[in-house]
Amino acid sequence: MSYALETKKRKFTRVLESLSKPLTPGDGGAKPAKDPLMAARERLADATHAPSIKRIRAGDGIVDNLTTKTTVSRILRTTSSSASLRPNFVPWDRDRFLERLETFRPVTRWISQPARINEVEWAKRGWSCTDYMRVACVGGCGASIVVKLPDEVDDFEDLDSEKVQERKDVRQKVVEEYRKLLTDGHKDTCLWRTKSCDATIHRLPLTNPDTAINGLRERYLKISKMRDQLPSIETIELPEQVSIEEIISLLPPDFPETSKGDYTQQTNSSEKEINYRSFVFAFFGWDVVKDGSSGLLECRACFRRLGLWLYKPKEEGKEPVYDKLPVHTEHMDYCPWINGTAQSATGTAADRPEGLLSGWQILAQGIRTKHRRRVKATALPPREATPVDSDTLSLESTATDEATQRAKDKEWWSKLRRVREALHVKGPKKSISGEK
Template identity: 30%
Template sequence: MSSSPTQSPTHGPALATTKRKFDTLLDKLTASASTTSLATTLRESNASATSLTSPPAPEPQTKRSRLSDVLMDRSRQVSGSERIQALKDQLFTSQKEGGRLTVGTSVRAVGGNKSPATTTTPRKPANYQPYSQDQFLDRLKTFADVKKWTNKPDAIGEVEWAKQGWSCDTWNTVACKGGCEQRIAVKLRPKRKDASGKEMDMSEDLAVEIDDGLVEKYRELIVDGHHEDCLWRKRGCSNDIYHIPIPNRAKSTADFLLRYRSFKAIAKDLPSLENLVYPDPRVDDILRRVSPSFFSPPGSDITEQPPSSPTDTVAFLFALFGWTGVSEARISLAVCNHCFQRTGLWLYADARLEEMSKKLSVPIESLRLNLVESHREHCPWKNPETQRNPYDGPIAHMAGWQTQTFMLLGKRKEKAKEHQRNIESVDLGSEYTYPRGSVDSDARSFTKDDEDNKEESRWRKFKARLRRTTSKKSLKSVKSVKSTKSTKSVVEKDRENKGVASK
C-alpha cells in the first residue's frame, strides 16, 4: 500500500537532515586533505538521479549504525573515486581487521587490498593405519637418531615398537602420538656415572648386562602400554610391513633409476670403486647382462643412459644395494630410506683412508665401505627376515640386495616340455606370488625313456576312454552281484563259527 501525499512532507525534512549531518561529518574529516567537500561531490553525482516518488517505510526502532546504512546506500555511487576510498579507510579504521571491514555479521573488503583467497589446510592423516608402510617408516625414522634411542634387543627393538604405533619422543621414551598419547620410558640399564659418582643424564652404562625379565616386561608393554580404547592395542602392523616390493618390476625399476640418478648428481664426491666392498657377483658382470632398455623403460618418465664412466658404475652399485645419494650443506651422503642409516662419502676418499690407516695402524681394506654391512641390522636390504619374500618361490630367504640382483639378472631361458619361458620377462608382481611353472615346476629333465612314457600315456588314455564307454547300468549290476556274493560269504562264515562253538 503506497504512502499518502500527506506523509511526504513529514519524511522529507528528516532525510535532508540526515544528509546534512553526514556531509558535515565527512567535510570535517577531509578538510586537511582537500578543499572540496564530500557534500559537493555527492550532490554532483546525484544531480541526474531520479527523485524518490514515495518515501521508504519507517525503520524499526532498533539500534543500527547510521554510517553503515549510508555506506550501503551510497557505495555504488562513490566506489569509483580514489579519494572516497581513502576516506572510507580513515572513517572505519577502528573497525578494520586485517584489511577487511566487518559490518554486523557481514564482511566486506575495504581499501585497495583484495580479500585473500580462501585456503584449506590439508587434512591430517589418521593415526591408525596399520596397513600403511609410509606411516610405519615415518614412525621408524624417529628412532634413527642415536641421541634419542640406543640399541635394544630385537624383541623390543625399534621395528617392534613402530609396528605397534609407537614413535620415539625423547631419550629412550616412546609415545603413541596422535593416538592415545600414552608414553613409556624404556630403561634397561642404569645411568652412567662420572668421575665424582654423579649420574649423567641421557646415558646408559653399557657394562651392565640386560635382565631378560625386564625385556619380557617391555615386550608386553608394546601392546599393553596403549590405552584400553586405543586401536593399536587391538591390532598392529603385519609382519611383512617392512617388505620392499622389488618383485614388482615396474615399481622397483623406477625406484632403482631414481637412486641411480641421485648419485650421478653428486658424482664428483663418489669414492672410487676400489674403496667399496660388496658380495658377488661383480658389478662388471651384472652390467654385461643388464639390457640397455632397463635404463629407459617404456612408458616411464625416468630415462637414463647405461653406465659409461667409473663414477656411473659406482652410482649403479650404490643403487643396487639400496642407497640414495643426497647433499646436505655441501656434504654428500649415502642414505637408506628404509633403515635411515647415513654415511658420509668423504670418509672413503683415498686421502682420508690413507690418513686413518696410519693413525689407527690398520690396513686400508678394513676401512673401506661395505655396502651391505653398513645398513642397520633390521634393514630389509640386509635382513632376509624383515624383507620376507614369499617362501614358495625362487626369491625365498633373500635379502633386498639379493632380490634386486635376481630381478636384474634372472635366468636366461628354461626349456620345458611343451614351451619355453623367458624368466627375465616375468613380473613377480606386488602380490608376492610367483607364476606357476616358471622355474621349478617347468624345469624338468628329459631322458632317453621318453618313448616309454609316451606309451604309458597312450595306455592311460585308452583305459580312461574304456571306462567312459561303460554304461552306468552295467556298473550297477556288477556292483550288485559283488555285494550279494560278499553278503552270502559273510553269513556262511557266521554259521560255521556258531557250529564250531556249539560243539
C-alpha cells in the first residue's frame, strides 16, 4: 500500500472518531442541557451578585465600543466648539482690529469722543462696542465700561469764563481717567493689560504700487456697477492739490479690464463722465457696502457710510439735501485715507501733519511711480541688427570661437605649469660612491 493512500485512511479514521465521540464541556460544540432547577438558581445568583469573569470578558467588546464612541463624540464636540471660538488676544491681526472697530459704527451705539479715547483707541486695546456707549472685552476677560463725558462747553454759552474753564478742566480730567481705563479696565488676568495693537495696525496696504493699483481697480469696478446712483460732477468736491485727469492719464492701459471680462469700457462721452465719477470715489477709498445695500458707499478703514441719495435731486424736482459732497473730508478724522499720522504710523507730536502723506496721496504717488517705470522700460527701443551675410557671420563666429578657446587653453596650461613647479621639490643628489 502506498504512503499517500495510507495517510488518507488515517485522516478518514480520525474524522469518523470525531463524529462518534461524545461532546464534552471543553469542546466547542453545544453544551449539554442543564437541570431547570440549577439554571434558575444560577440566574438568580447572577442577578444578585457581581457578574463573573466570564461574563465580563464576553461583554468587553460591547463596553469597549461604547467607551470608544463616547470618547470620539466628546472629542468631536470639543473640536467643533473650539473651532467656532477664535482667540481674542491677537493684537497683530488687522482684520480682527477692524472687526472691533466696526462695532462702533452705528450711531445708535456710539457718539464720537475726543481723540485720546476715540473708537480707534478702544479697538486697539481689545474693546468692542456692545451697547449704547458701553464697551466690553468680548471673548476675553468680559470686563465692561460705560463711557460718559460731561457735556461740551459750547452748550453753555451763557456761563462766565471761569465756569467755562472749570468745565473744560473737569472734562479733560475725565478724559484722562478713561484713558487709563483703556488698559486698567481689563481684569488682572487679561492679556490686553500687558500689550495692545501697535501704531501700524490701522495703516493701509499701499506701499506696494501693484497692490495699491489692484485695490483701486477692484473698488472702481464695483462702484461702476452703480454709476446711475452717483452724484453729478458738479456736486463732487476734490482737494485742490490733486488732478483726477492727470491721475487717470497715468493709469496702466489695462486698468479698467478684469481677468473674467465682465466689464467693458465704453467710448462715448457720457460713459467717460460716469467712469470719472466712479474713479473719484474709488480713488479716495470708498467702496460698496458689504451687505449690498442700494445707494450706499462705505470706507473699509473707518466704516463711515455715504447715502448717495442725499446728494441727488429728488424726482419732484426738489433740491438735494446737500448740494456738495467733499469725498475726502467725509471720512472720519482718524481714517488713514485722509489722516497722514494714522497712515504713516510713525508720526510723533513733533512731526507736522502736513508733512505726512495720507492714504490717497500715497496711492497717487504709487500710480506715478508705476507710470515712470513703465515709461522707462519702453523708452529705449531695441537696436536694429545690421543685415549680414549668413556665411560671413558663421565664419566670423567660428574664427572668434577658436581664438577664444585657444587663449583659454594657453592660459590653462600656463597655470598647470606653475602649479607643477611649485609642487616639485628637488632633493640632494646622491653620490655614486654612496650608492656603491
